[in-house]
Structures are given as structure tokens and as C-alpha cells.
Amino acid sequence: MNGPEIDFEVAPELRLFVAHERRQGRTAVVTDGSSTLGHVVESLGVPLTEAGQLLVDGRPVPASHIPVAGERIEVRAVRRPQQVPGAPLRFLLDVHLGTLARRLRLLGVDAAYESTDIGDPALATLSAQERRVLLSRDRGLLRRREIWAGAYLYSDRPEEQLRDVLSRFTPALAPWTRCTACNGELAEADKDSVSGRLEQGTQRTYDVFAQCTACGRVYWRGAHHSRLEVIVADAVREFGEAGTGTRPSA
CATH class of the missing domain: 3.10.20.30 (Beta-grasp domain)
Structure with missing residues (x-):
């Protein structure tokens, strides 16, 4: 110039x-x-x-x-916490942020994510169409004019990325209410109604289940539940109250 x-x-x-x-x-x-x-x-x-x-x-x-x-x-x-116009607060994550997407969903935060790379133009368009905050570490993607709102993630570590998003946008937390696989909502499920989806060992060991209303995936308090409990407890303690949802894990 x-x-x-x-x-x-x-x-x-x-x-x-x-x-x-x-x-x-x-x-x-x-x-x-x-x-x-x-x-x-x-x-x-x-x-x-x-x-x-x-x-x-x-x-x-x-x-x-x-x-x-x-x-x-x-x-x-940007001043934190950042106010985003409109409601509800929803996110869209690029293909490199799968772990963060699952952790946000674990906390009940609406986090759309595609496991395959649909391309920057499609992501930006989806952000605009669904009024979702686009999260990415790709500066070029965040410069696209058509995105509705966006945020750069300053760390490549999922635990730090989660804290970054929660501190910046302060979304309402409702742990154990959303499917970590597809982002659908969970509902309590009767054991008999989901028995066909369970291994015999799971049927004998567990009695409390939830099922995704969108994809049908079944959740229960499995062997890794204690690890998820730590993630939830840390987030709730620092950023918000726990929701009232069912608390199983697949």
C-alpha cells in the first residue's frame, strides 16, 4: 500500500x-x-x-x-464475557475440534460439528444460516465475510479450549442432557426399551439409562464415567450451575 x-x-x-x-x-x-x-x-x-x-x-x-x-x-x-446478539447461544466447530465439541455437548452446550471436512465456504454459510458462533484456529476461515459470528481458539489443548469458550461466552450449562455423538437431546430411557442395543454384560451391570432422541444412542454410567465427572465438576464449579438432566455415560 x-x-x-x-x-x-x-x-x-x-x-x-x-x-x-x-x-x-x-x-x-x-x-x-x-x-x-x-x-x-x-x-x-x-x-x-x-x-x-x-x-x-x-x-x-x-x-x-x-x-x-x-x-x-x-x-x-474483545471484552469478556462477550455478548452475542440473539438467542439461544449455539456453536459450530470446524473439523479439527472434535474433542472440544464432545466436551461442550457433555456440558449440555449446543455444539454442531462435522467429522469430515465440508470446506470453509460451507462452514461459513452454515454459521450464517443457523446463527451459530463459528469456533476455529483457522484465521483465514474466521475472515470470511459470510460467517454470523466467530471466535479464534488460542490453544491447541482441548481442556484450555473449553475454558476459553466458557469464559468468553458463558453459555448456560446443563450437563448430561446432550448426546456427545450427534448433539441431540437426551431423555431418560427404560431398561427394557433399550435392551436390544446393549451388550449382555451391560444389561446385567447397569439399570439407569438415557437415549438420544435424535440418533438413538444409549448412555449409561460406564467405566469412564468418573473421568467425565471430573470435566463436568470442574466446569460447573468455575462457570455455572449443573443442569437437572440424566447423568449416564456411554
Whole structure:
């Protein structure tokens, strides 16, 4: 670009997105004189999903503002907890976030996820059609204009990703109410009604069951239930009250 020069600074939390030489604080940026501030922010590497308030000489401006020479630009991080317009709060996760999707569902959070890669355009369109917050570590995906709302995950560790989502969006938690396989809702199930889906050992050992109303998968308090209990207890203790749903695990 060859145009007005502006004084640019991003919040410390966002500096991982910009080139190393721009991470020390304020830096000079030359624009083309016609691009919006939102375009300039993204051209420097910061997804607009992660940009909070945009300030010009200390004044809040929209992303559509066109910078002029000499302006002092400040890009703040998204304020947490982040308010998302509309209800209910629902998520859409890209193909690389299967573990996070299952953990969100374990907590009763509506988390759509495709186990196969349907492509960035389809994900962005689905986000818009179903008004879901798109979660991803793909900065390019989050820059697509058609997404309804999105968020970058700052860690590649599922436990840290879960805390990130829960602290940022504070979704209502209702553990043990959603199918971890398909995201459908669980309902209590009579043992006789699901016996045909159970191994003989399971039939002899367990008496409390739940079944997904969408895919039919059956859940009970299996051998790994204690591990799931820890995930649920930690999340509820830090981020919200437990729901009243059935508490089996497959």
C-alpha cells in the first residue's frame, strides 16, 4: 500500500496475530487511503472476530471507518464475557475440534460439528444460516465475510479450549442432557426399551439409562464415567450451575 501513514497499536492479547516487528507497541502503518479500518486490521493479521473496540485518537469508531494520515489507531481485544446478539447461544466447530465439541455437548452446550471436512465456504454459510458462533484456529476461515459470528481458539489443548469458550461466552450449562455423538437431546430411557442395543454384560451391570432422541444412542454410567465427572465438576464449579438432566455415560 502507498498512501496515508497511521500510528497503529494492537492490544497485547492480539499481538500474536501480527508480524514480529509490530509486536513491540505502536508502529507506523501505510494504508492505501481507501480501505476501511476493518480491512487494515485484518491485513495486519488480526481477525475481526478478535478485535473489540476500535479507537481513533481515543474515540470509538466502526470497522467501516477509513483512516486518514496521522491518526492514532488502537485495537482492543474483545471484552469478556462477550455478548452475542440473539438467542439461544449455539456453536459450530470446524473439523479439527472434535474433542472440544464432545466436551461442550457433555456440558449440555449446543455444539454442531462435522467429522469430515465440508470446506470453509460451507462452514461459513452454515454459521450464517443457523446463527451459530463459528469456533476455529483457522484465521483465514474466521475472515470470511459470510460467517454470523466467530471466535479464534488460542490453544491447541482441548481442556484450555473449553475454558476459553466458557469464559468468553458463558453459555448456560446443563450437563448430561446432550448426546456427545450427534448433539441431540437426551431423555431418560427404560431398561427394557433399550435392551436390544446393549451388550449382555451391560444389561446385567447397569439399570439407569438415557437415549438420544435424535440418533438413538444409549448412555449409561460406564467405566469412564468418573473421568467425565471430573470435566463436568470442574466446569460447573468455575462457570455455572449443573443442569437437572440424566447423568449416564456411554
